[in-house]
Amino acid sequence: MTLPFEKHEYLERIDRVKRSMENEGIEVLISADPANMNYLTGYDGWSFYVPQCVITALAEPEPIWIGRAMDANGARVTTFLGDSSILGYPDDYVQKRDCHPMDYVADVLRDHGLASKRIGVEMDAYYYTAAAHDALVRSLPNASFHNAHWIVRWVRNIKSDMEIQYMKQAGRLMELVMQVGVAHISAGVRQCDAAAAIYQSQISGMGDFGGDYTAICPMLPTGIGTSTPHLTWTDETFREGEATILELAAARHHYHSPLARTVFLGEPPDYLQDCAKGAVEALETVLDFIKPGVTAEEIVQTWQKVVAKYGIEKDSRMGYSIGCAYPPDWGEHTLSLRTGDKTVMQPNMTIHVMPGIWYDTWGVEISEAIRVTETGCECLANVPRDLFVKE
Amino acid sequence: MTLPFEKHEYLERIDRVKRSMENEGIEVLISADPANMNYLTGYDGWSFYVPQCVITALAEPEPIWIGRAMDANGARVTTFLGDSSILGYPDDYVQKRDCHPMDYVADVLRDHGLASKRIGVEMDAYYYTAAAHDALVRSLPNASFHNAHWIVRWVRNIKSDMEIQYMKQAGRLMELVMQVGVAHISAGVRQCDAAAAIYQSQISGMGDFGGDYTAICPMLPTGIGTSTPHLTWTDETFREGEATILELAAARHHYHSPLARTVFLGEPPDYLQDCAKGAVEALETVLDFIKPGVTAEEIVQTWQKVVAKYGIEKDSRMGYSIGCAYPPDWGEHTLSLRTGDKTVMQPNMTIHVMPGIWYDTWGVEISEAIRVTETGCECLANVPRDLFVKE
Numbered sequence: 001m002t003l004p005f006e007k008h009e010y011l012e013r014i015d016r017v018k019r020s021m022e023n024e025g026i027e028v029l030i031s032a033d034p035a036n037m038n039y040l041t042g043y044d045g046w047s048f049y050v051p052q053c054v055i056t057a058l059a060e061p062e063p064i065w066i067g068r069a070m071d072a073n074g075a076r077v078t079t080f081l082g083d084s085s086i087l088g089y090p091d092d093y094v095q096k097r098d099c100h101p102m103d104y105v106a107d108v109l110r111d112h113g114l115a116s117k118r119i120g121v122e123m124d125a126y127y128y129t130a131a132a133h134d135a136l137v138r139s140l141p142n143a144s145f146h147n148a149h150w151i152v153r154w155v156r157n158i159k160s161d162m163e164i165q166y167m168k169q170a171g172r173l174m175e176l177v178m179q180v181g182v183a184h185i186s187a188g189v190r191q192c193d194a195a196a197a198i199y200q201s202q203i204s205g206m207g208d209f210g211g212d213y214t215a216i217c218p219m220l221p222t223g224i225g226t227s228t229p230h231l232t233w234t235d236e237t238f239r240e241g242e243a244t245i246l247e248l249a250a251a252r253h254h255y256h257s258p259l260a261r262t263v264f265l266g267e268p269p270d271y272l273q274d275c276a277k278g279a280v281e282a283l284e285t286v287l288d289f290i291k292p293g294v295t296a297e298e299i300v301q302t303w304q305k306v307v308a309k310y311g312i313e314k315d316s317r318m319g320y321s322i323g324c325a326y327p328p329d330w331g332e333h334t335l336s337l338r339t340g341d342k343t344v345m346q347p348n349m350t351i352h353v354m355p356g357i358w359y360d361t362w363g364v365e366i367s368e369a370i371r372v373t374e375t376g377c378e379c380l381a382n383v384p385r386d387l388f389v390k391e
Numbered sequence: 392m393t394l395p396f397e398k399h400e401y402l403e404r405i406d407r408v409k410r411s412m413e414n415e416g417i418e419v420l421i422s423a424d425p426a427n428m429n430y431l432t433g434y435d436g437w438s439f440y441v442p443q444c445v446i447t448a449l450a451e452p453e454p455i456w457i458g459r460a461m462d463a464n465g466a467r468v469t470t471f472l473g474d475s476s477i478l479g480y481p482d483d484y485v486q487k488r489d490c491h492p493m494d495y496v497a498d499v500l501r502d503h504g505l506a507s508k509r510i511g512v513e514m515d516a517y518y519y520t521a522a523a524h525d526a527l528v529r530s531l532p533n534a535s536f537h538n539a540h541w542i543v544r545w546v547r548n549i550k551s552d553m554e555i556q557y558m559k560q561a562g563r564l565m566e567l568v569m570q571v572g573v574a575h576i577s578a579g580v581r582q583c584d585a586a587a588a589i590y591q592s593q594i595s596g597m598g599d600f601g602g603d604y605t606a607i608c609p610m611l612p613t614g615i616g617t618s619t620p621h622l623t624w625t626d627e628t629f630r631e632g633e634a635t636i637l638e639l640a641a642a643r644h645h646y647h648s649p650l651a652r653t654v655f656l657g658e659p660p661d662y663l664q665d666c667a668k669g670a671v672e673a674l675e676t677v678l679d680f681i682k683p684g685v686t687a688e689e690i691v692q693t694w695q696k697v698v699a700k701y702g703i704e705k706d707s708r709m710g711y712s713i714g715c716a717y718p719p720d721w722g723e724h725t726l727s728l729r730t731g732d733k734t735v736m737q738p739n740m741t742i743h744v745m746p747g748i749w750y751d752t753w754g755v756e757i758s759e760a761i762r763v764t765e766t767g768c769e770c771l772a773n774v775p776r777d778l779f780v781k782e
Contacts, residue, residue, distance in 0.1 A: 001616075001625070045621040046607055049517075049720035070707055070749055073619035091707035095724045097541075100515075123522035124491075126440070127719075130524030131515035131540070149522070150488075192601025196594035203587035203624075210583025210626045213608040216437055225392075228464035230436040233594075234392070235601045316461055316482035327718045328518075329440035333486045358461055 003042045004253040005162055007080045014040060014063060016155045017056055026120035026148050028109065029056040032132070033125035034326035036152040038254060041065055041081055045074040048127050048326060050094055051101035057114055064112075066105050068094065102132045106139030115140050120148025126328060150334065156323055157334050159348045163255060163323065164371060167350055170257035171369065171380030173211045173250030177201045178259055178383050181220070181248055185263045186390065187240040191233035195220060202250055212251040215325040216258075219247040226262075226363040229356055241266045245365045247356075249330055256322050256330040257380040258352045260365035263388040275357060275364045276387035278310030283366060283385065286353060290370065290377040296341035303337075303355060318355035322369060345372045350380070394433045395644040396553055398471045404430055405454060407546045408447055417511035417539050419500065420447040423523070424516035425717035427543040429645060432456055432472055436465040439518050439717060441485055442492035448505055455503075457496050459485065493523045497530030506531050511539025517719060544725050547714055550739045554646060554714065555762060558741055561648035562760065562771030564602045564641030568592045569650055569774050572611070572639055576654045577781065578631040582624035586611060593641055603642040605649075606716040610638040617653075617754040620747055632657045636756045638747075640721055647713050647721040648771040649743045651756035654779040666748060666755045667778035669701030674757060674776065677744060681761065681768040687732035694728075694746060709746035713760060736763045741771070 003010075017040065021029055031037055034048040040063050041054055052067035062085045065075045069088030076086060089104040109115050121136070122128050137145055159167065180201040184194035198218040205211040221231040222244040229247065238244060242265060249258035262276060282303045289302045303318055319337035322330055330352075335343040337353065354367040364387070369380040394401075408431065412420055422428055425439040431454050432445055443458035453476045456466045460479030467477060480495040500506050512527070513519050528536060550558065571592040575585035589609040596602040612622040613635040620638065629635060633656060640649035653667060673694045680693045694709055710728035713721055721743075726734040728744065745758040755778070760771040 044623070045619070046610060046623060046719065047621040049607070049722070070620055070747075073749070073751070074616075074622050077616060077619065077622065091729070094708065095711075095722075095727060121521065123525065124520045126518060126520065128521050129515045129517065130512065130519050130521050131538070133521035133524070134514065147522070190601060193595050196591045196596075196601070199590035199594055200587045203590055204581075204584050205587075205626075210581060210587070210624070213623065216440070217604045219437060225465075225468060228436070228462060228468065230438040230462055231465050231468065232435070232437060232604065233601070235596075317485065320486075328437070331440070331486075336486060338482070356461075358464070360464070 001077050003080060004166065005042070009160060009162065010040065010042060010080055013155065014056060017152055018058055020151045020155055021056070021058060021120065024120065024148065024151065025118055026146055026151070027058050027117040028114050029120040029148055029151060030105070031056065031122060031152055032128040033122050034127065035254070035324045036122065039152060039156055039324055041079040043075055044078045044254070045071055047071040047074065051127065051132055053105060057112065060112070064108065066108060100131060100135035102135035103139050106136055109140065116142040118146060119143045120146050120151060122149045123147040124149050153332055153334050156332060157321055157349060158346060159323060159350055164348060166252045166255040167257055167371070167380055169209060169252040170250045170255055173202065173205050173252065174257045174259050174381040175383055176206065177248050177250050178246065178261060181246045182261065182263055182388050185238055185244050185265065187265050188237050190235055190237050191220060191222065192235055195233040198248060209252065212254055214249040214251045215256060215327050215330040216249065221245050224361055227358055227361050229358065238265060243272060243362060245363060247365055254324045254326065256325050257369045258322065258330055258367070259369060259381055259383060260354060260356065260367040261383065261388055262364050262366060263390060265390050268387065268389055272362065272364065273387065274310060275312060276366065278307050278312050279355065279357060279364050279366045280385055282306035283353065283355060283368065287368060287370065287377060290345060290372060291375060292345050292347055292372060294345050296335050296337050296343045297339050299337050300339055312357055314355065314357055319351050319353040322350050322352045347372055347374050392468050394471060395557065396433070400551060400553060401431065401433060401471055404546065405447060408543055409449055411542045411546055412447070412449060412511065415511065415539065415542060416509055417537055417542070418449050418508040419505050420511040420539055420542060421496070422447065422513060422543055423519040424513050425518065426645070426715045427513065430543060430547055430715055432470040434466055435469045435645070436462055438462040438465065442518065442523055444496060448503070451503065455499065457499060491522055491526035493526035494530050497527055500531060507533040509537060510534045511537050511542060513540045514538040515540050541725065544723055547723060548712055548725050548740060549737060550714060550741055555739060557643045557646040558648055558762070558771055560600060560643040561641045561646055564593065564596050564643065565639070565648045565650050565772040566774055567597060568639050568641050569637065569652060572637045573652065573654055573779050576629055576635050576656065578656050579628050581626055581628050582611060582613065583626055586624040589639060600643065603645055605640040605642045605647060606718045606721040607640065612636050615752055618749055618752050620749060629656060634663060634753065636754060638756055645715045645717065647716050648760045649713065649721055649758070650760060650772055650774060651745060651747065651758040652774065652779055653755050653757060654781060656781050659778065659780055663753065663755065664778065665701060666703060667757065669698050669703050670746065670748060670755050670757045671776055673697035674744065674746065674759065678759065678761065678768060681736060681763060682766060683736050683738055683763060685736050687726050687728050687734045688730050690728050691730055703748055705746065705748055710742050710744040713741050713743045738763055738765050
């Protein structure tokens with residue numbers, strides 16, 4: 001199997017992570033986040049439902065992959081690692097009351113002389129559970145543990161040219177996916193049939209390349225459901241006189257390009273049209289504003305000035321960093337577009353500018369996934385930026 | 392929105408959970424597992440990428456849902472809970488370095504006079520991270536914390552008639568999905584196009600009902616990839632002379648019916664045919680054997696006796712409990728079909744009997760999802776049980 005990146009790109013990533021570890025005083029880093037594991041080694045499989053991790057040690061030339069024994073062949077197929085860097089734990093550790101796979105990880109660290117080191121763990125990574133941490137801490141009484149949740153994430157924050165290329169491919173897929181989604185929102189069509197068509201286009205993709213599963217399923221809240229962002233489809237049909245929000249993504253080698261649009265069936269009420277007009281004007285103002293040097297919170301202030309004219313209120317963040325991702329989230333969990341976030345924009349940061357507006361009974365989402373360029377920003381997908389009205 | 396179960400069914404579940412809490416000496420249970428949250432309240436949204444939970448307190452008549460403010464409307468739409476039992480935390484808690492949503496959960500517990508109780512937490516639930524536990528323990532110094540990981544899971548283990556009905560509907564969907572999957576495995580077809588067709592059929596479903604997203608994506612390892620179970624598709628095409636394993640599921644209201652079959656393009660080698668013959672014979676022997684009263688490990692012994700004749704070796708578990716599930720796993724994490732598991736079969740247990748066989752360069756999967764009946768067991772889907780050979 002051909003890896004999506006050249007080996008030297010993985011090695012450069014590992015180097016940057018090691019420099020960051022040194023800065024933070026971390027000698028051994030345990031990455032359980034699947035996107036971090038992929039980023040460091042190429043590992044790619046839906047095996048994150050059992051504990052697994054990649055260990056990066058300052059003293060070791062190559063990371064160590066540890067996962068369930070049956071997935072070790074998957075690591076051989078999808079990573080650049082040598083055989084001795086791939087270790088599978090026996091199935092006896094899986095979902096047991098009296099032991100935990102992290103006991104095995106502790107044994108590996110001990111075997112490698114790393115049991116008394118300063119160990120960084122990704123405390124808030126989805127698949128690094130309280131029980132996993134507990135087992136590790138109990139098994140390694142001489143180690144000291146430090147929260148290194150942000151180390152690999154922040155290294156991932158600035159994308160390489162190859163990563164940008166995959167995100168642009170995802171953007172091209174996203175154009176197709178949104179087109180398919182909008183086409184299937186019609187009165188009388190079952191929501192599940194629209195979702196099915198979206199999935200089909202996400203994965204089948206185009207003639208020159210297909211797509212990956214996205215880290216969040218297609219979301220298409222409709223009617224009263226538009227008051228909240230994360231509802232999924234039912235067997236019910238779309239109805240004339242109601243709005244549907246499409247918050248979708250496409251992914252290429254797990255690199256995501258998300259996009260949200262709002263569709264109305266029939267003649268939209270004035271309040272919805274006004275809100276959408278404000279949302280588009282504010283979004284376009286922000287796209288003009290973003291460039292290297294401006295901060296995340298300045299972007300928010302710029303947005304707020306425009307929407308204030310429209311009486312739009314919003315107290316949730318209006319965007320976040322994106323890139324390589326696995327379920328359940330395509331966000332990178334680093335910078336957020338919100339007050340107080342002073343992250344300075346740099347070229348090849350990639351952000352989902354997602355100023356979703358939700359009220360008690362309705363909402364509007366119109367978003368763009370962007371790359372910060374040398375002089376401004378560019379959208380990853382080219383989709384008309386408006387409320388879509390279908391008669 | 393109509394809930395998939397009557398309110399009294401949720402109340403009965405809560406009663407059973409409370410009895411189990413009493414047995415374990417737990418006064419307050421914090422469930423962060425999305426399937427447990429759904430089981431107790433009906434809550435259904437792809438919002439588990441931020442911390443959220445359902446609190447069941449012996450002293451409170453109704454559970455409390457806590458999630459991100461923007462998802463509170465989703466809880467109003469999808470649960471039976473009253474408005475005062477739905478609490479949304481401000482967006483300021485999301486993905487921050489200086490606070491955690493569990494700080495807010497701790498405040499809620501304090502407000503309800505529950506800060507000094509014996510609190511059960513699901514230590515190994517996917518979305519109950521080390522950081523979440525840490526925040527909770529720090530914020531509630533007078534509480535005592537106990538691992539209650541298995542309480543709701545084991546209550547879920549025996550299905551109600553309505554749950555069985557949804558699982559049988561999922562089984563009907565699964566018949567369609569496997570048919571579509573097998574039809575798309577052909578030399579020259581891109582793997583991504585087969586995956587796309589599978590997704591389409593999973594979600595669009597049939598005329599009388601559609602499907603839900605499954606907790607694991609379609610898995611279709613092919614060629615050398617069949618040596619390991621969890622690889623996903625690429626843009627490459629299927630090749631004559633190679634095997635592909637389809638490990639798929641269908642879901643109805645998040646209740647899963649998984650199924651695995653193996654497809655060979657061309658004339659399969661003898662070793663593969665022999666292995667498949669042994670796998671089928673052993674599986675059928677096991678299906679004849681399963682009935683109330685037999686134990687999980689006796690099922691394994693029964694299987695092993697048959698495969699021994701074929702020289703088949705396997706050191707991983709050969710099945711697990713299934714039911715309501717969210718990504719990343721459709722397993723229930725209670726009983727496993729493996730040596731040492733002495734769980735006694737009871738009517739309305741539902742199990743994926745999944746004796747996957749993986750060697751260094753190839754593998755075979757032929758499985759069945761079953762319900763234990765009063766006198767034996769029945770398959771949830773009716774799909775020919777054999778190696779599928781396509782010329």
